[in-house]
Amino acid sequence: MLFLAISTFFEFLCILLYAFVFPKLPIVKYYRTKAASEGSKTVAADLAAAGIQTEATERADANAKQLERLSNKQLFFQNIDYLLDLFLTYVLTLSIFPGFLYENTGSHKLGSWYALVLIAVYNMFDLIARYIPLIEKIKLKSRKGLMIATLSRFLFIPCFYFTAKYGDQGWMIMLVSFLGLTNGYLTVCVLTVTPQGYKGPEQNALGNLLVLCLLAGLFSGVALDWLWIIGNGKF
Incomplete structure (x- = not known):
């Protein structure tokens, strides 16, 4: 109950911050104004609700051409490789983490702490990796490169299987x-590269498509997570 109460408190705190503090941040105002100037109707509505008028909002009827954008279907097929990258990334990750790490890691010197250490290691390196693309020289922007990197991650499946069966905890922590x-x-890389070259409304729509694929990947990965128990004496 304590965990539920704390989680609920932070959930409502985030909602309040998003509703009352987030729109007042200068950087948020800047990008919302920029998107509205490119014809984004939803962002223009947010700005109007906040009492901020933009030139694009005032001249929306006169600039009908400016509001034209690619349809969601066109955006989907133009960026299907990026969407697939994000989907497959989370299918693979959630099919291993965290279920496999709790069920198939065997007994080691760390005992009951072993799975918790693995979870902590994963989260720490995941957080660190999200800042690596800030270094432009090592940021992966190639569509082909992103697809190859995404597909190559499926080699983790046999690696985790054989490491859990024959390896020690050091190899598992490294994996x-x-x-x-x-x-x-x-x-x-995928989330930042995909919207480049599109107008504000198109970027907004692409963001929604990317989130949809991310959630689909999460769901599919969790659904596939049970496959690890096959051959583990629990199926």
Whole structure:
């Protein structure tokens, strides 16, 4: 109950911050104004609700062409590889983490702390990896490169299986760290590269498509997580 109460408190706190504090931040105002100037109707409505008028809002009827954008279907097919990258990234990650780490890691010197250490290692390296793309020289922008990197992550499946069966805890911790690194790095690369070159309304729609694929990947990965118990004496 204490966990539920704390979680609920922070949930409502985040909602209040998003509703009353977030819109007042200068950087948020800047990007919302920029998106509205490119014809984003939803952002223009947010700005109007906040009492901020933009030139695009005032001349929306006169600039009908400016409001034209690619349809969601066109955006989907133009960026299907990026969407697939994000989907497959989370299918693979959630099919291993955290279920497999709790069920198939065997007994080691760390005892009951072993799974918790693996979870902590994953989260730490996932967080670190999300800041790596800030270094432009090592940020992966190639569509082909992102797809190859995403598909190559499926090699983690046999690696985790054989490490859990024959390896020691050191190898498992190393594998988990690489899982976190690749997950965080590829997520940020895909989310930041995909909207480039599009107008505000199109970027907004692409963001929705990316989130949809991310959630689909999460759901599919969790659904596939049970496959690890096959051959583990629990199926």
